[in-house]
Every structure is written in structure tokens, then in C-alpha cells.
Amino acid sequence: MWIEVGHFAAILALVLSVTQMVAPMVGIRTGQLAWIRVGRYSAFAVFGLLTIASATLIHAFMTHDFSVTYVAQNSSLKLPTFYLATAMWGGHEGSLLLWAWLMSFFIAVAAWKHWKTHSVSMPWVLMILGGVTLGFLCLVLLLSSPFERLLMIPPDGRDLNPLLQDPGMVFHPPFLYLGYVGFAVPYAFAMAALITGQAKDEWILATRRWTLFAWTMLTTGIVFGAYWAYYELGWGGYWAWDPVENASFMPWLTGTAFLHSIMVQERRQMFKVWNLFLIITTFSLSLLGTFLVRSGVLSSVHAFATDPGRGMYILGFMAVMLLFSFGILVWRSEALKADNRMDAVVCRESTFLFNNLFLLVGAITVLLGTLYPLALEAFAGAKVTVGPPYFNKVFIPVMLGLLLLMGMGPLISWRRAAQGQLKKNFVIPAILAVVGIPIALFLGIDHPYAIVTVMLIMFVGSSHFIDFKRGVHSRMQSGSSNPFSAIWRMVGRNKRRYGGLTVHIGILVMCAGFIGSGMFQEVQTVIMQPGDKVKLSGWELTLDRYHKVRKDNWTATEAVIIAVREDGHSVTATPQKRKYDNHEMETTEASIFSYFWEDLYVVLGDRIPGRGWAIKAYRNPLIGWVWYGSFIIALGAIVALFQGRRLKKTQEAN
Numbered sequence: 001m002w003i004e005v006g007h008f009a010a011i012l013a014l015v016l017s018v019t020q021m022v023a024p025m026v027g028i029r030t031g032q033l034a035w036i037r038v039g040r041y042s043a044f045a046v047f048g049l050l051t052i053a054s055a056t057l058i059h060a061f062m063t064h065d066f067s068v069t070y071v072a073q074n075s076s077l078k079l080p081t082f083y084l085a086t087a088m089w090g091g092h093e094g095s096l097l098l099w100a101w102l103m104s105f106f107i108a109v110a111a112w113k114h115w116k117t118h119s120v121s122m123p124w125v126l127m128i129l130g131g132v133t134l135g136f137l138c139l140v141l142l143l144s145s146p147f148e149r150l151l152m153i154p155p156d157g158r159d160l161n162p163l164l165q166d167p168g169m170v171f172h173p174p175f176l177y178l179g180y181v182g183f184a185v186p187y188a189f190a191m192a193a194l195i196t197g198q199a200k201d202e203w204i205l206a207t208r209r210w211t212l213f214a215w216t217m218l219t220t221g222i223v224f225g226a227y228w229a230y231y232e233l234g235w236g237g238y239w240a241w242d243p244v245e246n247a248s249f250m251p252w253l254t255g256t257a258f259l260h261s262i263m264v265q266e267r268r269q270m271f272k273v274w275n276l277f278l279i280i281t282t283f284s285l286s287l288l289g290t291f292l293v294r295s296g297v298l299s300s301v302h303a304f305a306t307d308p309g310r311g312m313y314i315l316g317f318m319a320v321m322l323l324f325s326f327g328i329l330v331w332r333s334e335a336l337k338a339d340n341r342m343d344a345v346v347c348r349e350s351t352f353l354f355n356n357l358f359l360l361v362g363a364i365t366v367l368l369g370t371l372y373p374l375a376l377e378a379f380a381g382a383k384v385t386v387g388p389p390y391f392n393k394v395f396i397p398v399m400l401g402l403l404l405l406m407g408m409g410p411l412i413s414w415r416r417a418a419q420g421q422l423k424k425n426f427v428i429p430a431i432l433a434v435v436g437i438p439i440a441l442f443l444g445i446d447h448p449y450a451i452v453t454v455m456l457i458m459f460v461g462s463s464h465f466i467d468f469k470r471g472v473h474s475r476m477q478s479g480s481s482n483p484f485s486a487i488w489r490m491v492g493r494n495k496r497r498y499g500g501l502t503v504h505i506g507i508l509v510m511c512a513g514f515i516g517s518g519m520f521q522e523v524q525t526v527i528m529q530p531g532d533k534v535k536l537s538g539w540e541l542t543l544d545r546y547h548k549v550r551k552d553n554w555t556a557t558e559a560v561i562i563a564v565r566e567d568g569h570s571v572t573a574t575p576q577k578r579k580y581d582n583h584e585m586e587t588t589e590a591s592i593f594s595y596f597w598e599d600l601y602v603v604l605g606d607r608i609p610g611r612g613w614a615i616k617a618y619r620n621p622l623i624g625w626v627w628y629g630s631f632i633i634a635l636g637a638i639v640a641l642f643q644g645r646r647l648k649k650t651q652e653a654n
Helices: 002-030 033-062 069-074 092-113 122-143 167-182 184-196 202-232 243-268 272-294 308-336 348-380 388-411 419-442 448-477 483-493 495-519 623-641
Strands: 522-528 533-536 539-551 554-565 570-573 576-580 586-589 591-594 598-608 612-621
Touching (some): 033 092, 069 092, 122 184, 167 184, 167 202, 348 388, 419 448, 448 495, 533 612, 554 598, 570 591
Antiparallel strands (some): 533 539, 591 598, 598 612
């Protein structure tokens, strides 16, 4: 019965999302505030109803209600409780419901938080977000319902996909969705500003935290996905330019460009049309990511659905949204001319401009590499694969350009940079960048891109240090008694700036991790029997035994391998080959030991009859720095999130 309650709640939410769209429009036409209030209360009600719908679906999983088709297809009696509670987003239908629930939650928060400060924009925001919610609820209820019942109730379910029975599934999809859906709010405010003809700075100030929150969640989701791939898929890497990985990376790139370019609009009242273009593109790419994962056009470990009908619906929905958004942007473009023009080529505005161009080129590069095989197969019937060689060849130079701009930005003045100032600011970073060449060669780095990356790490790190040191010095001259007090006051006063610079430092640490793990990875693939030994760059691995392991809903063959490092440190690696009860698919569980400078990564491969088992051992230098860098990025983003708004008069809002 509870699932019917959830189904009815979802239907009621769909009806109220129509009310959320229509009532504010009636209020605008008639001038009666009561109609706009109806739209607002409808948004709250939609959130409440979708909460009930989601709760009933989780309840069905927790109680093993296999009369519900979705539950029977994605759980079993032996599925651990940890995964039962989160299996809601383990399949196509439930994850779409999660998308709609998160959307309704964000709308409710926006309607509560911005009701008084943005009374002119709010009716349009409610209408636009109501339309997006309506589109997804139609998809959930008409094409992908998780509430359907089975006539013949099975005694047990099919179980969750083995690859998804992992903590990564618990965290990775929700964080990605928080990012995707989070961009909907800035998008709606941007469209409201366009429609009302008030596309100045206020919509950016109102949604800056929303944008930063969405970007942070998307970044965290991508990193969670990379780490999940690293330890679950057993290939020793973390990023393969898989089309679905690319789907989350594209909105991240344009969202990053947007976060930078809005600073130019706030400071210099420039890039107005460009910022609107970027936020529309970012949210559109979020929808594209949903289309790629849900349409069945991709063959990927990440792809959930194989129903082209659902894909066509999402494609049509996305097309309507694009026509609506860019149509209004073109219509209003004449009224959005910049108040200022760039005074010189060398200035901070131009570094942001080139930063945006590089990020956009990167996004286009990824988009072409992702969609080209799909288009070729659709129109010519040919199958091609665009893999890492293409992406690395095109994308790495773009990222090196971004690193260079990252180092220049903090030390270049707004409006116009004087020649003397440039020499004074960049002589030390330039010298240290050159010093990076012998350092790279000393470390054994001989690839040109990697050497340039080391130079840029030195350049960016030193430019940021100089900027930080000057800030502390200035604070101490203005009365701070000691450096710590100066740092506290300096960061507290401008959390956004220093949060952003911290994010840059995190990216540098990640770059070091990319070089180490990409260029110095060592691999040994051997067939081993108990007692066999293999050496791997400072490690000696001895196979002790194989044995069977049984737990919950799986059985595994586990190898016990004693690994001894040359300094005497030893660990016991236990890589597994798992077979789940209700699935033919075998999964690989790598055994990983992480240290500051390297990871030891051991994988159990296939059994070779009469000879033993294939063992693959990796030494991954600096791979942990990729994760350390992501922690620093998250820290910087959190600091920046605490920055308040800087609008002089709240009434300027509308």
C-alpha cells in the first residue's frame, strides 16, 4: 500500500508543479500577489510530496517488497542494509526520482530564501524551475516509473548490479546530482533576469553561493567517481575519458568558466551576455549528461538505461529548453551591452577572458570526442572509438594554458597593467619556472608536457605565494600585531579570493599527482602459484595462498600476498575475484596500500588452468596527491562559500 501512497504523492506533485508554473504567471498578469503566493506554496508542497514518494520507495527496498518491479530488479534478500537504503538511485527509475526530489528541495530553499529580496524575479524563477520539475516528473511517471507493481511476485530479487555494491555508489551519484541540479537555480535566476530586463549584477550576486555550491558538489562527485573507478575497476587508473565521465566533466568546465567570468561582471560590468551564455550552457550540459546516461546511447559501466524512448524524451526536453533559453538571450542581447570596455590587452580582465576561452575550448574538445562516435554510428552506421590519445593530445595543451593564466591572474591589475609592475611581479615566478626544468630532469621527467607542467607548478605556486605574502605584509602595516593575526583578518575579510587561491593550490597538487601517476607508473603482470615471488621497484611480493571467502551475497577467490618493501616494511595484500549469487558478472576487488609518495595496487586476474592465477601489481607514484589535491580544493571552496554578498542596497535587487 505504501508504494501506492508514494505513487499518488508523485502524481500530486506533478499536478502542483503545473500550478507552480501557471499561478505566478496569473499573478503577474493580474497584479494579484495571492497567485504568486500560490506558486510559492505549491513549490513547498511539491517538495513535501516528493519526499513522501522517495521515502515510500526506500521503505519498499528496506522491507524487501518484491511486488514493486524496481525493487525486485535492484535488490535481493541478501543485499546488505547499507546498499538497500541507497539502492533507490542504483537504477534508472529511482535515480530520476532522486533528481526530481533534489530539484524540488532546491526550489523550496530558493523560494524561502529569496522571496523577500527578489520579489520581481521570484515568479519567473518559480515558473522556470516548475517547468524543469514538470519535465522530469513526466519522465518519471510516464516513462520510468519506479512505482509499478508485478503481477507475479518473485521470492527474491535480481540483486543490485555488483559494480554498484560499493560505498562509491552511495556517495558518487548524489554528489553529481547535487551539482547538476544545483546549476538549475542560477540558470533560473539568469532567465528571470533576462525576461524582466534586469540582467545586471543582482542575479549573479543572488546566485553566487548557489553556483559555488553546485560547482563544489560536482567537483566532489567527479573525484568520488574517479576514486571509485580506481579501486573498483582494477585497472590501476582513475580516469579513462569514458563518455559518461566526460558527461560530468563538461558542465564542470563551463561552470568553472562561469565562476571566473562573473568576477569581471561584478568588478567591471563586462561579460554580461557571456555570463548568461555560460550558465545556460552549463545547465544544458548537465541535462546532456543526464541524456547520455539515461538514453541507452552509450555502452559504459556507468550507463543505466537501454531505452531509446526515454532518451528521445530527454533529448526533446533539452531541445525545448535550449530554444527557450537561447531565444530569450538573443532577444535581449541588444539591451545587455557592457557598460565598460577593456582598456588594455594586458590586464586582469583579459586573463579571465582567455581563461574562459581555454575552458570553453576544453569543453568543446570533450563534447566533440564524446558525441562524434555517437553521431557517426547514428548517421553512417560506423563504429569508432575516441579514446585517451585524442583527449590527451588536444586537452593537455589547453590545460597548460589555463595553468599559465592561473599564475598570472592574481598579480595583474584590473584595467591596465603597467610594464614596470609586470617586471616587478613576474620576475621571481619566471625565474622559478625556469628552475623547474633542471628539477624535472633531475626527477627523471623527460616528456615535454610534463616538464612544462613542472615549470608552471613552480610559476603558479610562487605567484600565489608572492600575492599572499604581500597581503600579509599590508595587513601588518595596517595594524595587525603578528602574521597569524594578519592572515586571519586577511582571509576573513576576503574569503572568496583566498578560498579561490586555495582551490588553485589544490589543482597544483593534483597536477603533481597526474605527472607522477601518469609517467612513472610501473606494472608487473605474472602468473603465480603459492611460494612464487615477483619484484616491483622496491617491493618484493610473495604469494602465500589462495582461498575462498564468503560474505553476504557473494563468494570470492582471495589471494594472500605478502609484500615487503626494501626498507623492511611489510603488508599483506588480499585482492579478490568476486562472484555475486544472482549475477554471472565477476568483479575485481583490488588490494591497495596508500603512502604519501606511492600506492601499491594489487589485482587478482583470471585463473590459468594448470599454471595458477594472473596477478597484476602496480606501483603508482604520487597518485595519492590527486586525492590530497581534491581535499584542498574542497577546503578552498568551503572557505569561499562563507563569503557574504557585497551589494550596497538590498532594494537594488529588483
